[in-house]
Amino acid sequence: MILAQRPHPVLEVLDLRIGFPQGTAVHGITFAIEQGTTMALVGESGCGKSLTAFSILRLLPPTASILGGQVVFNGQDLATVSSRELRRIRGKGISIILQEPMTSLNPVLTIGAQIHEIIRRHERLSRRKAKSRAIELLDLVGISEPHRRYDQFPHHFSGGMRQRVMIAIAVACNPQLLIADEPTTALDVTIQAQVMELLARLRQQLSMAMLLITHDLGAVAQWADRVAVMYAGRIVEQASVNEFFAGAKHPYSQGLLNSSVGDGAHYTNRRLTEIKGSIASAAGATGCSFAPRCPAAVAACHGAQPALETFGPGTISDTWSVACSQLRFQKDRRDAVAVG
């Protein structure tokens, strides 16, 4: 039987570890993003999802560093590639949109100049052509009167409009992968939907893959194809969005789902259940990091850190995988029964 060859994933993160001098923050995570799909990375503040996003393009804060693992893009390991090569990829192969639109634009340069410079950096266009392309981009992201706006400074723009400018900069050179680090968290609720729609539309138009960092499960349900849940620097569950919302297996994922309001279709009167406790520090206790807060924890959970295991056919990155000792026991028992 001839197996159809699966297309190569755009980005493969393999056992990535990120740390500070004080300790490790991301303890070896693995995931892959297929072409043209959106992968959502969810978790509470401090779980390491933004760090993961920054580390892909090596934009970490000065004290943080990649301790190990690989970030494979187009056959190159971005974690070890030369600075020169990395600069070629930034903005062209992979782009990133940051969380805070109010502070992500240089206040002393016109927004036109800030779009212009990325175009001139990566494409062979004359100044005039680059400028008209920049104005086209402003129009594409929904900025009215782009000709006039081109020469204005960031402080003339609202938060939502600045984020649109950031999107214009990010898609200017048709990247293969767009990383969006909580793109709507800092925006008004009414604008959030508009910006997400814009992102989704552009993604489709330009056939980009997207890594969406968010803590908004509603956005995940609406826009993502796969979801990975992070807790304390580890991925605890990875699945397709349908599988996840139908019935997530990890206690933390279940807690997240239970404490969100619902996907709009089913408003109920049930009380929102919260996850007890607060996020553990990512550095070291033995045993499962979530065990202190887990409603289903048993003694064995405090013994060793559970590994991410698959619960379906395929590899960790394209099927349902969960890191929970309990589920492993269940799975082992099931397998034992099946064999025996």
Added chain:
Amino acid sequence: MTFGPARQMIRRVAVQAIPTIFGIIALNFLLLNLMPGDAADAIAGMSGSATAETMEALRTTLGLDQSLMTRFMTYVANVASLNLGTSSNYGAPVIKVIMERLPNTLLLMLSAFFIAVMVGIVLGWIMAVFANKWPDRLLTATVLLLYSAPGFWIGLMAIVLFSARLGWLPSGGNETIGVEMTGLSLLRDRLLHLILPSLALATFFIAIYARLTRAAMLEVLRQDFMRAAAAKGLHPLVLQFRHALRNALIPVTTVAGLHLANLLSGAVVVETVFNWPGLGRLTMDSLVARDFNVLLGILLLSCIVVIVTNVIIDWVVMWLDPRIEI
């Protein structure tokens, strides 16, 4: 920059300077009245002696018997028409005596200012880029040393080294006397004489601007937009110059003007060290000769110089920072 906004800018900043100028004039008037003796005494002193009647008559002529308010108004009117009185020491109008020497002091002060700002910004930038690594530590120590040494002492030590021992640079004055020079050799001569005094004056302020720039750069490098700019794949030098430095220069220039008065202050002392023919020497001579008109004239004009340069610096800040609405 179109002319409409420029005119508004000029107006706005100049208008803010006027109350300060007025305050200086008022302060000067106050100090003038606190000076021991008055103009009549000074004139009488010059002519040897005088009787009580002559003094009375003199006072009436000089308007010294009028009320304080009238005298103040007259004073303001005089200042506005650049009449700062007569020097008892030189027997000439104060304004003339000062104007003969003011350009020399301005030359020294502005040279030192430019050196301090340029060198300070470059040093501060290097310190920020290598923050907490050895180049930063070394430069921080050097800068701290520059900040702790009196400018006039550095000038003296520089004379010992570069003038007495090495013979590279002249030890004083602003020109070689007795030799007729023109064109390029005149320029060279003047420059050689300018180097040591302006460097001695600048050292303290190099330290100030270096520390300022370092702090401003570190603050800018922490900002989100620097990460966003790096994410575009721009070269590190582009990031430094086009993005970081342009932002860091704003707080540095904003504060630059605060030190101009101190610069002028230091110039007075450094001029003495190098026998520079400027206001410093005039001040000392006038103090010894109890020539109060000249002293107060120098005080007034120095303050005006500081205010005017501050206004110019404010314009530069407005030009640099597009967020300041005109």
Added chain:
Amino acid sequence: MVMTDIVAENPDRPGAAVATSVIDAKRRPLLLTWLRDPFLCLATFILIGVIVVAMAADLIYPGDPLDMVAQPLLWPVQDLNYPLGTDALGRDLASGIVHGARVSLLVGFFAALIGLVIGTTIGALAGYFGGIVDNVLVRLTELFQTIPAILLVIVILAIGDPSVFLIVLSIGLASWPMIARLARSQFMALREADFVMAARGLGYGTPRIILREILPNALPAIVVATSVLVANGILAEAGLSFLNLGDPNRVSWGSLIGSGRTMLRDEWYLTALPGLAIVLTVLSINIIGDRLTDILNPRSGER
């Protein structure tokens, strides 16, 4: 009881941020930070050494430093009785430096004190009351900032009789604007703090709020900034006595440099050594001041 204690237990309210940051600074182990930093220790030792030497000047070198005691123009260590050499009139340079420390330190310290008092008062009033009081006081501060310090001192000395007191006063008058600006921004920030609102709610009067609630929280930053004032006061005094504007009967480091200037070409040690004394002292003060600023604002030195 100070309101800051109540707020410390509720760190999540916006106005509390100001108060708690100051509280944290006090509770960190100060001695440990001090001991771990070699330059800071060195600077502290040097400064204490200079102060001790200045206080014990009469014990170390009894007699008047202006007395001619030996052969003129002896080089340092040429005659071990006079380890730093002698000047053109045969006066012991070491004795001069030791006695000169007194004048330099006293002038620097007291001028800074005057600047501190005036500056804090004006800055506090401007920052707390705002409005027209603020406008007027800010104008006044700007006025004094445009006056070159030396000229102000010289004019004041021309009016009165030159004396150490007048020098101290005039340096103080020239240096208060910097403290006023700092005090003003501190008070402007602190008057919005929760504990001030609480105090007002309890009916505390304005003087009490300013003096017993806000001032203790504003003081650390202001006092640390005063170290700069002391350093610059010493430098200013050196400049003034170099210009022979000081007390002619007292030796100071600046006057030593001034009198040594005539021998600059050959006996340059007469100007070099007193200058080094100034540099060492002022450097130590600056290092201590810098470290204290870092302790107060932990982020000022980091990336």
